[in-house]
Amino acid sequence: MQTLPSAGFFDANLGFAAGGGEVGAALRSMDWAGTPLGPLETWPPSLRTAAGMMLNARHPMYIAWGPELCLLYNDSYREILGAKAADPRLVLGKPFREVWADIWDQVGPMLDATLRGESLWFEDSPFTLVRNGYPEQMYASFSTSPVRDESGNIAGVMCVCSETTGKVRSEQERDRALGELARREESAHSMAQEALALAQANAKFQTFFEQGIHFASLTALDGTLLEVNRIAAEGCGFDRAEMIGRPFCEGGWWSPSPALSGQIREAVDGARQGRIFRAELPYFVADGSRRFADLVIAPVSDEQGRLLFIAATGIDITERREVEERLRLLDAIGEATRLAAEPKAIMEHSTRLLGEYLGATRVAYADLEPDNDRFTIRHDWRVEGAISTVGVYSLDLFGSLATSNLRVGRTLLIKDVDTELAQGDGFEMFNSIGIKAIICCPLVKQGRLVAMMAVHQQSPRIWSAEEVALVEAVVDRCWAHIERVRSTEALRDADRRKSEFLATLAHELRNPLAPIRNALELLRIGADKPGLMDRVRGTMERQVGHMVHLINDLLDIARISSGKVVLQIERVDLQTVVDSAVETSLPLIQSAGHTLKLRLPEAPLWLDVDAVRLSQVLSNLLSNAAKYTPQGGSIAVSAQVEGGMAVIQVADTGIGIAPDALDAVFDMFAQAPHSIGISKGGLGIGLSLVRHLVALHGGSVNASSPGPGQGSTFTVRLPLAAAPGRDADVDAGGTAQGGTDASSPDALRVLVADDNVDAADTLAYLLRLAGHDVRVAYDGEEALRIGAEFMPALAFLDIGMPRMDGYQTAQALRALPGIHGVRLVALTGWGADDDRARSQAAGFDHHLLKPAFPEQVQAILASVPDRPA
Numbered sequence: 001m002q003t004l005p006s007a008g009f010f011d012a013n014l015g016f017a018a019g020g021g022e023v024g025a026a027l028r029s030m031d032w033a034g035t036p037l038g039p040l041e042t043w044p045p046s047l048r049t050a051a052g053m054m055l056n057a058r059h060p061m062y063i064a065w066g067p068e069l070c071l072l073y074n075d076s077y078r079e080i081l082g083a084k085a086a087d088p089r090l091v092l093g094k095p096f097r098e099v100w101a102d103i104w105d106q107v108g109p110m111l112d113a114t115l116r117g118e119s120l121w122f123e124d125s126p127f128t129l130v131r132n133g134y135p136e137q138m139y140a141s142f143s144t145s146p147v148r149d150e151s152g153n154i155a156g157v158m159c160v161c162s163e164t165t166g167k168v169r170s171e172q173e174r175d176r177a178l179g180e181l182a183r184r185e186e187s188a189h190s191m192a193q194e195a196l197a198l199a200q201a202n203a204k205f206q207t208f209f210e211q212g213i214h215f216a217s218l219t220a221l222d223g224t225l226l227e228v229n230r231i232a233a234e235g236c237g238f239d240r241a242e243m244i245g246r247p248f249c250e251g252g253w254w255s256p257s258p259a260l261s262g263q264i265r266e267a268v269d270g271a272r273q274g275r276i277f278r279a280e281l282p283y284f285v286a287d288g289s290r291r292f293a294d295l296v297i298a299p300v301s302d303e304q305g306r307l308l309f310i311a312a313t314g315i316d317i318t319e320r321r322e323v324e325e326r327l328r329l330l331d332a333i334g335e336a337t338r339l340a341a342e343p344k345a346i347m348e349h350s351t352r353l354l355g356e357y358l359g360a361t362r363v364a365y366a367d368l369e370p371d372n373d374r375f376t377i378r379h380d381w382r383v384e385g386a387i388s389t390v391g392v393y394s395l396d397l398f399g400s401l402a403t404s405n406l407r408v409g410r411t412l413l414i415k416d417v418d419t420e421l422a423q424g425d426g427f428e429m430f431n432s433i434g435i436k437a438i439i440c441c442p443l444v445k446q447g448r449l450v451a452m453m454a455v456h457q458q459s460p461r462i463w464s465a466e467e468v469a470l471v472e473a474v475v476d477r478c479w480a481h482i483e484r485v486r487s488t489e490a491l492r493d494a495d496r497r498k499s500e501f502l503a504t505l506a507h508e509l510r511n512p513l514a515p516i517r518n519a520l521e522l523l524r525i526g527a528d529k530p531g532l533m534d535r536v537r538g539t540m541e542r543q544v545g546h547m548v549h550l551i552n553d554l555l556d557i558a559r560i561s562s563g564k565v566v567l568q569i570e571r572v573d574l575q576t577v578v579d580s581a582v583e584t585s586l587p588l589i590q591s592a593g594h595t596l597k598l599r600l601p602e603a604p605l606w607l608d609v610d611a612v613r614l615s616q617v618l619s620n621l622l623s624n625a626a627k628y629t630p631q632g633g634s635i636a637v638s639a640q641v642e643g644g645m646a647v648i649q650v651a652d653t654g655i656g657i658a659p660d661a662l663d664a665v666f667d668m669f670a671q672a673p674h675s676i677g678i679s680k681g682g683l684g685i686g687l688s689l690v691r692h693l694v695a696l697h698g699g700s701v702n703a704s705s706p707g708p709g710q711g712s713t714f715t716v717r718l719p720l721a722a723a724p725g726r727d728a729d730v731d732a733g734g735t736a737q738g739g740t741d742a743s744s745p746d747a748l749r750v751l752v753a754d755d756n757v758d759a760a761d762t763l764a765y766l767l768r769l770a771g772h773d774v775r776v777a778y779d780g781e782e783a784l785r786i787g788a789e790f791m792p793a794l795a796f797l798d799i800g801m802p803r804m805d806g807y808q809t810a811q812a813l814r815a816l817p818g819i820h821g822v823r824l825v826a827l828t829g830w831g832a833d834d835d836r837a838r839s840q841a842a843g844f845d846h847h848l849l850k851p852a853f854p855e856q857v858q859a860i861l862a863s864v865p866d867r868p869a
Helices: 021-028 045-056 073-088 102-116 163-186 188-211 231-237 258-272 316-339 343-358 402-404 427-432 465-524 528-563 572-590 612-628 684-698 757-769 778-791 806-815 833-841 854-863
Strands: 062-064 070-073 119-129 136-148 153-164 215-218 225-228 276-282 290-301 307-316 361-370 373-381 393-394 413-416 437-445 448-457 570-573 596-600 606-609 633-642 645-652 700-704 714-719 749-752 773-776 794-798 821-827 845-848
Touching: 021 045, 021 073, 045 136, 045 153, 045 316, 045 465, 062 570, 070 073, 073 153, 102 119, 102 136, 102 153, 136 163, 136 316, 153 316, 163 307, 163 612, 215 290, 258 276, 258 290, 258 307, 290 316, 307 778, 316 343, 316 465, 316 749, 343 361, 343 373, 343 448, 343 465, 361 773, 393 448, 402 413, 402 437, 402 714, 437 465, 437 612, 448 465, 448 845, 465 528, 465 757, 528 757, 572 596, 572 606, 572 612, 572 633, 572 645, 606 612, 606 714, 612 633, 612 684, 612 714, 684 700, 684 714, 684 749, 749 757, 749 778, 757 773, 757 794, 757 854, 773 778, 778 794, 794 806, 821 833, 821 854, 833 845, 845 854
Parallel strands: 596 633, 749 773, 749 794, 794 821, 821 845
Antiparallel strands: 062 070, 062 153, 119 136, 136 153, 215 225, 215 307, 276 290, 290 307, 361 373, 361 448, 373 393, 413 437, 437 448, 570 606, 633 645, 645 714, 700 714
C-alpha cells in the first residue's frame, strides 16, 4: 500500500526523498532495522511529520523519540554536537543519555517533564560538556515541546535550540566594560593614565556588541536610541544612521503598529524605574513582513546602582513559534479527528483548522471515481463570501500539470494560475471556480489515485516549503484516521450482516422444517390413509428440495471464495440457458401470480459458458424478482447484442431499490430492507453468487431502479462466442379434502393462515385428525374474510404473509364482532426478543417458532377455554 509523502522528505514508498542536507542523506543511507526506532517503513505518521519539520528547518533542532529517547537532529544542530557529528550515523538513533552522558543529569529531568506534557523554555542556560575532546563552558537557549502519536499519547520530545555562548559572553564583556567606564569617570585624576585601557575595553565591547548573533541596542534614559548592532538594523533592512537619535519605541521594528509602539514605550518607562521587561513580541522588517522575537528590555546600572542606560536584547524565534504552532495545529487536528466517528466529520474538522491556520480561501476534500478521472468534492471549508466547489469534476479538465502530478502521488503546487498554466490546459477550469493558487495533496493506493485534499487561494500566493510540508502532514494524518474509521465501519457492518444472516438462516430453515415436522406427525398417526401418504410425500419432497437449494447456494459461495469452482465451458445458445432457468423458476413465479414475458432474438446468441452455472445465474435473478414483486406482478427477460456482448436483462415491477443501495445488493448476505409483507426473503447470497459466477465468465452484472416501489432491472453482460456451426385437492375456498369432520365434543373451530401452502395444509391435516373443525387461508385478507364467517376460537397466523401481514390480521380479527376473545398464535421463523415483544403488542397470545412441535400445538389447544358443545 502506498501512502502520501510526509513533511516533504518521505516518498510514496515510505523511504526518504531528496533533501535534509547531510543529515538527511545519512538518514536515507542508514539501516534502521537494528535500532530501537525500527525500519523506516514502520515509523508512525507523527514521527515522520516531526522529522520532516526538523530536517527542513534552518534552526538547530533535535527529536528524542520513544522509551529510549533516540536522537534525531538536523544539519544546524551539528555545530552544537561538535566533533560528535563527524559521522552522523554514529549518533543518529542512539539514546540521548548515551550521546550527552556528560550533561544527562541536567537535561534528563527537563525531558522527563516534557514527556509528562510540559512545554519548557530556557534562556541562556549554562552547560559544561565535552564535544570536541575537552570540557568547555557553553550557553544555550531552547524550548522543548511534547510530540504525540496517533493515539494521543506523548511519544517524544521536539527541541528547538540555539547556542548563545557568544551572546552571553558579549553581554558579560559589555557589563564589565560599562562598569569600568563608570569607575573611570568617577576617578578623573587617573583618566589620562587609564585612557588607553578604557579605549581598549570600549573596543572589545564594540566588537562583541557588533558581532553578536542577537538583536542588541542601547537607549538613553530619555528613550533615545544611542546604539544598535548590525543584526538589529541591517539584518532587518533598516539604515542605522537614520535610526540613531530617534525614540527607540518608534524604530522601524515597531512603527507599523501603534499598539506595539505603545507597549515598547511602556517597557522603556518601566526600565527607567528599575523593572525588567520580557515578552515574545511580533516585530517588522523593512519589507513589511512580520516576525517574532523573544525581547528583553532592562536597565543597566553602575556598581553604585546609578542608572546608566537602557539595553534591549532579543533573539528571533519566528521559526520556533511556527514549529510549535504547527505541532499545536497537528495536535488539535489529531484530537478532533480521533474522536470523529465518520469520515465526513474528520474532513470537516481538519479542513477548517487547516484553512484557518493558513489563512486560505478554501480547503476541499474529494474522492476519485473508479475511472481515475471523475472526482467528487464531498466537502469544502471556505471563508465567508467564497463560493462552494462541492460537485463532480473531470480531473483532465484541470490540465496536464495537475494530472501528471496527482495521478502518481506528487503534490500539485501552483503559485499563480495565470502565469503557470496555459490557455486550454487547466487555466479556464481553475479560474472558473475561483482558484489562483493551490496546494493539492493526492492519495494513491495500489497505483490508483483515490482521494485528494486541496488548499485554495483566490489570489496568487507564494507557498513556503513549511506550508507545503504542513499540508502534507495534515493530509497524512487525516488519511490514517479516515482508514481507521472506515475499517471500524466495515467491521461493524460485517458483524451486523453476519448477525442478520444467522437470523435469516434460522428463519429460512424453520420455514421448510415446519411442514416436514407436521408431515412426519401425519405419517405417524395416519399410516392407514393411502391418499394422505401421497400428499405428505409430495410436501416433504418440495420442502427438502427447498432446503437443498439453500444449502447448495451456501456451498457455491464457499467454493467460489476458496477458488474451487471449475467451469465446464461449452458452446450453447442463450435460448437453451434461458429455457432451463425459466423451468427452474416457473413454479415460484406462477405461485405468486406473476406474468412472465420473454423477449429474445430469433437468431441464436452463441456463448462459451458453463450452461449449468449460467442457468443458475438467470434462475437466481428470476427467483429474486418473484420474491420481491407483490402478488400479480410482471417479470420480463430480454436479450440483445451490444458491442460484441450478449446483454441479458431481467426486469420486474417489484419493490424497487433505493439509489444508495444499488451497489450493496450484490454484497454477501445483503437483502432488501426487511419487510414482513415480502415473505420469501432468502439468505441474501443469491445476488452475490450471481456476481461471482458472471465474473468467472468474464462478464459483469449491475442493478438499476427508478427507486423504491418502481421495480428493478438486473443486466448481465457476457462475451459472445463466434457463431458455430398449487395442489389439486385444495379447493378454491381454502379447505382440504380428506380431513375428519368436527364431530368430537372437544372439537374447536380453528383458523390456519400461512402463505406457505405446505405448512398451512399439513398443520390443518393434523388438527382435523385430532377432531377439530379447520379452515385454511393463504394470506391475511383471506384469513380475515374466513374468520368473519367461521368465527374461530383459535387462529394460527403466519407473520410474514402478503397483502396483510400477521400483525395486521391479528388486530383485524380482534376487532370483529363476536370473536374479540379468539386465541391467537403467531407462527414465525423470527424468534428474537423484539420479535416476541412485537407479536405480544399486536395481540397474540402465543409465539411459536417454526417448525412448531406437536406437543406445543396440543398444549395450546388444551388451553382454549370456550370449547363449543
